Amino acid sequence: xxxxxxxxxxxxxxxxxxxxxxxxxxxxxxxxxxxxxxxxxxxxxxxxxxxxxxxxxxxxxxxxxxxxxxxxxxxxxxxxxxxxxxxxxxxxxxxxxxxxxxxxxxxxxxxxxxxxxxxxxxxxxxxxxxxxxxxxxxxxxxxxxxxxxxxxxxxxxxxxxxxxxxxxxxxxxxxxxxxxxxxxxxxxxxxxxxxxxxxxxxxxxxxxxxxxxxxxxxxxxxxxxxx
Numbered sequence: 001x002x003x004x005x006x007x008x009x010x011x012x013x014x015x016x017x018x019x020x021x022x023x024x025x026x027x028x029x030x031x032x033x034x035x036x037x038x039x040x041x042x043x044x045x046x047x048x049x050x051x052x053x054x055x056x057x058x059x060x061x062x063x064x065x066x067x068x069x070x071x072x073x074x075x076x077x078x079x080x081x082x083x084x085x086x087x088x089x090x091x092x093x094x095x096x097x098x099x100x101x102x103x104x105x106x107x108x109x110x111x112x113x114x115x116x117x118x119x120x121x122x123x124x125x126x127x128x129x130x131x132x133x134x135x136x137x138x139x140x141x142x143x144x145x146x147x148x149x150x151x152x153x154x155x156x157x158x159x160x161x162x163x164x165x166x167x168x169x170x171x172x173x174x175x176x177x178x179x180x181x182x183x184x185x186x187x188x189x190x191x192x193x194x195x196x197x198x199x200x201x202x203x204x205x206x207x208x209x210x211x212x213x214x215x216x217x218x219x220x221x222x223x224x225x226x227x
Contacts, residue, residue: 001103001123002046005168005177006039008032011062011212012171015039016127019048020101027052027100029120029127030170031065033224039065040072051100052090055079056129056170057117058220060143061210067224077223080109083116087223092118108157112150113138119158121165126181129170132158134179135188138170140202142209143217147202151195159185 002019011032017039019026026048031039043050050073053066057080066077070089078098081091092098096107098120105122110131117138120127130138132154140147158167163182185191193201210216219226 002026002048004042006035006042008035008062010034012173013059013062014168014170014172014177015065016168017042017048018100018103018105018123019046020103023101024048025051025100025103027054027098027103027105028069029054030056030059030129031069033063033065033068036065036068036072039069043073049073050075052098053077054098054105054120055083055085055088055220056119056127056131057114058083058085058143058217060213060216061171062212063216063219063226064224067222070223080107080116080118082109082111083114085116085221085223087225110150110153110157112140112146112148112153113143115144115146115149117153121161124164125166125168126158126161127168127170128158132167132184132188133169134167134172134174134176134184137188137190137202139205139207141205141207142213147199148195150202151198154191155195159191 004017006015016029076089078090094109098105105120113130167179
């Protein structure tokens with residue numbers, strides 16, 4: 001399998017490219033609109049055909065590159081049916097599978113950061129979006145966030161995977177790139193709380209809204225189209 005972790009410094013967003021070496025078919029997870037030229041160049045250099053552009057959720061801090069990639073490559077866009085994005089080609093639900101060549105990514109519904117969050121699991125990796133971060137987790141104070149639901153998504157679904165599973169988050173703000181289920185269970189400070197304490201902690205955070213939220217959310221509900 002071909003695998004690349006890509007970074008957008010403006011929003012500290014990780015995008016991920018996975019491709020099947022035999023068929024040269026590829027998927028990209030959480031592309032950023034301002035980085036589409038980079039992504040297209042990489043696809044060309046590696047002689048890959050983009051089949052899917054996947055979203056872990058409706059982002060509030062950047063505009064998705066999914067719509068542009070669909071326009072440029074003919075790929076399909078896909079995200080959670082619970083996200084309410086009618087322009088997406090596929091509406092994903094728990095247990096669905098994204099398949100390209102010999103690669104299969106299982107869809108796991110992991111709501112809490114938003115009500116339409118999903119994670120993608122396959123090939124010993126889980127792409128957690130903003131549900132589980134390295135030594136942290138996504139905020140729960142807007143976009144139908146729910147701290148109790150996020151706790152259940154993390155503890156009952158993500159942490160039920162094998163300890164060796166590599167954790168690739170949607171963001172990192174401290175320079176970390178990858179973790180594991182075992183590491184996060186043991187070392188993530190927010191996962192040392194019981195549920196009630198976790199909810200109280202998350203509900204007590206006083207965070208500024210993402211700088212691009214007023215632009216990003218409407219655009220992402222329209223598959224990246226800016227008004």
